[in-house]
Amino acid sequence: MNELRRAWLITLKDLRLEFRTGGRLLAMIAFVVLAGFLFAFALDQSQVAGRDVAAALIWLVILFASTAGAGRIFDAEEEEGAFRHLLLTPVSRPAIFLGKTAANLAVIWLVTALAFISLTAFLGVRDTGSPAAHAAVFLPGTIGLAATGTFFGRMSRHSSLGDTLLPVLTFPLLVPVIFFGATSTARVFLGRPWPEISGSARLLWAFAVGSVFIGAALFRHVTDE
Amino acid sequence: MSTKGRIAGLALVTAGVATILLVHWMVAFWVPNEAAQGVVQRIFYVHVPAAWTTFLAVGIVAIASAVYLWLEDERADAAAVAAAEGALIFGAIMLITGPLWGRIAWGTYWEWEPRLTLTLLLWFTYLGYFLVRSSVADPRRGKRFAAVVAVVGSLNIPLIHVSVEWFRSLHPEAVVIKPEGPTLPSDMLATLLTSLAGFTMLFLGLFTFRYAVERLRRRTPPTATGETDEALI
Numbered sequence: 001m002n003e004l005r006r007a008w009l010i011t012l013k014d015l016r017l018e019f020r021t022g023g024r025l026l027a028m029i030a031f032v033v034l035a036g037f038l039f040a041f042a043l044d045q046s047q048v049a050g051r052d053v054a055a056a057l058i059w060l061v062i063l064f065a066s067t068a069g070a071g072r073i074f075d076a077e078e079e080e081g082a083f084r085h086l087l088l089t090p091v092s093r094p095a096i097f098l099g100k101t102a103a104n105l106a107v108i109w110l111v112t113a114l115a116f117i118s119l120t121a122f123l124g125v126r127d128t129g130s131p132a133a134h135a136a137v138f139l140p141g142t143i144g145l146a147a148t149g150t151f152f153g154r155m156s157r158h159s160s161l162g163d164t165l166l167p168v169l170t171f172p173l174l175v176p177v178i179f180f181g182a183t184s185t186a187r188v189f190l191g192r193p194w195p196e197i198s199g200s201a202r203l204l205w206a207f208a209v210g211s212v213f214i215g216a217a218l219f220r221h222v223t224d225e
Numbered sequence: 226m227s228t229k230g231r232i233a234g235l236a237l238v239t240a241g242v243a244t245i246l247l248v249h250w251m252v253a254f255w256v257p258n259e260a261a262q263g264v265v266q267r268i269f270y271v272h273v274p275a276a277w278t279t280f281l282a283v284g285i286v287a288i289a290s291a292v293y294l295w296l297e298d299e300r301a302d303a304a305a306v307a308a309a310e311g312a313l314i315f316g317a318i319m320l321i322t323g324p325l326w327g328r329i330a331w332g333t334y335w336e337w338e339p340r341l342t343l344t345l346l347l348w349f350t351y352l353g354y355f356l357v358r359s360s361v362a363d364p365r366r367g368k369r370f371a372a373v374v375a376v377v378g379s380l381n382i383p384l385i386h387v388s389v390e391w392f393r394s395l396h397p398e399a400v401v402i403k404p405e406g407p408t409l410p411s412d413m414l415a416t417l418l419t420s421l422a423g424f425t426m427l428f429l430g431l432f433t434f435r436y437a438v439e440r441l442r443r444r445t446p447p448t449a450t451g452e453t454d455e456a457l458i
Binding site for chain 1: 352361
């Protein structure tokens, strides 16, 4: 069985666990909807147009939800030592990382779709632009979020600071994702041509590929006893 | 700490402090005003060396951390901790002097432009480095996690360097390390190089002492409570 197949099996196992227990997923979904609701209330739309800030708020909600969820990726497996048993199986650390990142990514995609729909609705963004252009921006951006969250989520499990540590470690690294993601999404909302967006999308892809490779290469240092 | 190490550390700190005092005299009485910015540009002779020293320290942390991850050698981790403290202190000097200069030169204390933002984020990454170390119960694991944070954080350094060229920025471009050679007038260049030497010597001296203290702390036997007795150092 090759490593990618093993990673895929870990993804399926994690997703099955995620949907059976449902706690983390439900909490993230509730967070996204409530955050969108609160942003819409907090924003004085007679002074600031919702459309002008929607892109930034969507990315921030995705960032906060994925960070809150990342702290819980390994929770279920930590009980009864299941993660330790996973480490004892003949699956390489990069394959475990890739499998868990892919499962985390699937959850983040769900959160992203929900954040996009709820915030554009709450903030009154009627013309959202090209779906293909949004996909080309959100795909690499969420891969970067998932890989970084999975990697540092493992680290925060062993910290007495717990989930408080996670934003301190991840936010400085994720600034490029938020910056290029939010500016690109804002341009898609405005219906700008693809050449104005492609530069940021390429940088998001560079971050996504870099974070997956670096995470896979260094994952054994945050898992081995 | 060996006698040689103590003499080297003391010599570096003394030479560093003396050179920085000389630089302050040069800045106050010798170097001329920069034509466009006037007297405020003189903060350049503290800001740039502080930035250089920060990146030198960050480079040492990154290399020492990579070596620690590879060999799990305690000396590499001690060197990384000693340099990381230097990175935080000199980074704080850089982040304080930059806005003071910017207030007059740009009319604002802070501008969310790439080099400033990435440098601030690098500083926060190193804050995270110490948080990770102190918050993980198993010391060996804490060291390994901190080394990972340092290696990942160091990837920011090349990005900070090229950010001025890549993105439109208020931050001045390099005036010393350029393909066509330094474009700074000779008296300003002399003051800057003297300051760079002073800051580098001071950092290396402090680094030598801090490394020795860290090594000593790890060799000190634990007390009855299981804690290393800091008072013995």
